[in-house]
Amino acid sequence: xxxxxxxxxxxxxxxxxxxxxxxxxxxxxxxxxxxxxxxxxxxxxxxxxxxxxxxxxxxxxxxxxxxxxxxxxxxxxxxxxxxxxxxxxxxxxxxxxxxxxxxxxxxxxxxxxxxxxxxxxxxxxxxxxxxxxxxxxxxxxxxxxxxxxxxxxxxxxxxxxxxxxxxxxxxxxxxxxxxxxxxxxxxxxxxxxxxxxxxxxxxxxxxxxxxxxxxxxxxxxxxxxxxxx
Amino acid sequence: xxxxxxxxxxxxxxxxxxxxxxxxxxxxxxxxxxxxxxxxxxxxxxxxxxxxxxxxxxxxxxxxxxxxxxxxxxxxxxxxxxxxxxxxxxxxxxxxxxxxxxxxxxxxxxxxxxxxxxxxxxxxxxxxxxxxxxxxxxxxxxxxxxxxxxxxxxxxxxxxxxxxxxxxxxxxxxxxxxxxxxxxxxxxxxxxxxxxxxxxxxxxxxxxxxxxxxxxxxxxxxxxxxxxxxxxxxxxxxxxxxxxxxxxxxxxxxxxxxxxxxxxxxxxxxxxxxxxxxxxxxxxxxxxxxxxxxxxxxxxxxxxxxxxxxxxxxxxxxxxxxxxxxxxxxxxxxx
Numbered sequence: 001x002x003x004x005x006x007x008x009x010x011x012x013x014x015x016x017x018x019x020x021x022x023x024x025x026x027x028x029x030x031x032x033x034x035x036x037x038x039x040x041x042x043x044x045x046x047x048x049x050x051x052x053x054x055x056x057x058x059x060x061x062x063x064x065x066x067x068x069x070x071x072x073x074x075x076x077x078x079x080x081x082x083x084x085x086x087x088x089x090x091x092x093x094x095x096x097x098x099x100x101x102x103x104x105x106x107x108x109x110x111x112x113x114x115x116x117x118x119x120x121x122x123x124x125x126x127x128x129x130x131x132x133x134x135x136x137x138x139x140x141x142x143x144x145x146x147x148x149x150x151x152x153x154x155x156x157x158x159x160x161x162x163x164x165x166x167x168x169x170x171x172x173x174x175x176x177x178x179x180x181x182x183x184x185x186x187x188x189x190x191x192x193x194x195x196x197x198x199x200x201x202x203x204x205x206x207x208x209x210x211x212x213x214x215x216x217x218x219x220x221x222x223x224x225x226x227x228x229x
Numbered sequence: 230x231x232x233x234x235x236x237x238x239x240x241x242x243x244x245x246x247x248x249x250x251x252x253x254x255x256x257x258x259x260x261x262x263x264x265x266x267x268x269x270x271x272x273x274x275x276x277x278x279x280x281x282x283x284x285x286x287x288x289x290x291x292x293x294x295x296x297x298x299x300x301x302x303x304x305x306x307x308x309x310x311x312x313x314x315x316x317x318x319x320x321x322x323x324x325x326x327x328x329x330x331x332x333x334x335x336x337x338x339x340x341x342x343x344x345x346x347x348x349x350x351x352x353x354x355x356x357x358x359x360x361x362x363x364x365x366x367x368x369x370x371x372x373x374x375x376x377x378x379x380x381x382x383x384x385x386x387x388x389x390x391x392x393x394x395x396x397x398x399x400x401x402x403x404x405x406x407x408x409x410x411x412x413x414x415x416x417x418x419x420x421x422x423x424x425x426x427x428x429x430x431x432x433x434x435x436x437x438x439x440x441x442x443x444x445x446x447x448x449x450x451x452x453x454x455x456x457x458x459x460x461x462x463x464x465x466x467x468x469x470x471x472x473x474x475x476x477x478x479x480x481x482x483x484x485x486x487x488x489x490x491x492x493x494x495x496x497x498x499x500x501x502x503x504x505x506x507x508x509x510x511x512x513x514x515x516x517x518x519x520x521x522x523x524x525x526x527x528x529x530x531x532x533x534x535x536x537x538x539x540x541x542x543x544x545x546x547x548x549x550x551x552x553x554x555x556x557x558x559x560x561x562x563x564x
Binding site for chain 2 (some may be wrong): 027028029030031032033034035036037038039040041103105106228229
């Protein structure tokens, strides 16, 4: 390189740089981060629960008789309280409840509170669903549904069942929760499950034994099941 | 490119009959002496290219030779190469050497009243000799220096002109003559990096629940791997694929290692539509740099960003309300 003769035009560099500020090329840029929360886990009802045709005789202030419908729709007769059977399945359009949850993640079905023993008077108890005759005549005895169970899983396996049992035998459970944690199978995007329950005759205790007679008709009520992660 | 008026400093030549005859004879061999005055035309201004000045605490220099080779001393970085300057001399005497001297030049940012200046402190010329027509093309380079005073250089286009003087033997007058012209220079300072957010760090759609004692966490690696920890009843459930962040650096110096420093502080991701909702904490921000942390031959580099999302502790268990939870984090990128 050949440096030719230089003539300084202005006699030196400017004097602006008295304060050394440590100039740097570092650039701190701001970037976004986000998460979208969606807590809803919907249950789609495929079938409502239907106990079919039942024979139900006079209720009493004592504990009622019961039937247990398994998630596959099969019935088991409960113990007879007293001398005469008061509740009997007559067949008909028996159908366990069926629902689906669209997810690929583990989730938990939370059922109404569990009632420990069929010998307990259960009406007016948390977790008991009252089936009343169409029209809601309060003088007509009710059918009481409790102790829901889950089974007949499609697309999932049961990872665990949690049942909080009453602290003393024979006591009513008011906060006992039965929940099922279900683990979807590989590649499954939807889980189908059935629900059964126990159905009891009315013990009438909540109304001083006033509801003692059943009438022919359709008895219905609702219960709540939630699905959560 | 501009061609400028030429100042010609010639001694007057007395013309008499004898001299006129000689002039005619000479003109037969060298017509340019009679028909054209010496002129300097700037074909291409010397441009030192795009330069980054990451540190001006001491004088750094960049030499751009006439063959367009670059030598750097100090902490300058060549972002993109420049162009050698070129001049065309015409109308000079045939076959004479031309000595060039030039003024000092200081490149300042265009349009700014005060700016740090780049000093042109040297030039690179080959020996110059005119051809039989009294013409010659000159290619030249130069050296530019920073002030070294610690002041930051603003990015932009820097330019200046300097007077070049061309001294040659003028046989017509039997003495040296000088032709001068203002020659322009330029350089672009590009210290700042051009950074683009290609893809935000997104943890996807999730379900989340706080507890009093435990905190669930969800980690996305910069490569996109997902890990979830759900101690106790705290919960994060991933309901859709998360995406690591992606940042692009473009237009930087090629094949250059960049420093990337991720935000080390916790960042809150909050639901603006529901301020009372619990927030998430983003921490452990990590980066993965393409090409082992060096820009490619185009001066580009990609930075993948991961991090850990953690639920809050609350007095009672709370399911996070639906909505978008957002926050911002910083990443510092530099040469």
